Amino acid sequence: MALIDLTTVVRAPAEQVFDLSLDVDAHTASMARSRERVVAGVDSGRMSLGDTVTWAARHFGVRWRMTSRISAYDRPHRFVDEQVTGPFRHWHHEHTFSWDESATATIMRDVVDFAAPLGALGRTVDALLLERYMCRLIERRNAHLARAFAAGAR
Template sequence: MTRFEITTAIAAPPQRVFDVSLRIEVHTAGMAHSGEQAIGGVTSGQLRLGDTVTWQARHFGLRWRMTSRISAYEPPGHFVDEQVAGPFKRWHHAHHFEPDGNGGTIMRDVIDFAAPLGPLGTIAERLVLNRYMPRLIGIRNAEIKSTAEA
């Protein structure tokens, strides 16, 4: 299993960043390069506690689907999305939003994931996913930052 964290400074208050982070349209705009779409569950607007969404995207030339659920939701401090069906053995993404003391937000993503397929999945994590996943979250965070600061 792999764990990584990404911290992003955003010049907007925590409640705004929290809300922007839960908007389907912001997520799909940030993932446009992979053709990501919400195709099931909540497919537009803002996610809330207990909501599920099924995402479809193309990564590594293959079409993937992942259904995630908002399993924790405490505005404006944090929320968690977890895979309930999809390509990972485990996917747990905690989103934290803390005031920076200057009217902005420090957004911190903590992701725990594990690839399927036992030893082959471990090799995929080490060779590919440990670099690919942080880059993907960084692209998503750039879209959240741009939207929240607009």
């Protein structure tokens, strides 16, 4: 199993950062490089507790699909998305948001606990490649969200 723990500072109120983080259209825009798109479930707008979405994308030259569900939701503090079906043996992504008055910014934290399939081979792939790749993917997504607020979105 791999664990990613990222913190991103976003110059916007926690409520707005929370909402944009759950927005399917914002996610799709942030993942343009991998041509991620919705193929089932919530296909536009903001997701909420119990909502599911199935994404199709290409990573490492391979097409894959992943269905995730919003399994916890406490606006504007925290939500969790978990894989229902997809390429991972396990995927649990906790998003937390806290307002930092002194920085006049929201501290957005992503904690992702995941594991590739295939036992020992999957653990090797996690350690050598997948953890770093997924970390960069989430960093790219978060930078996209931060730029949206810097550009005056919302």
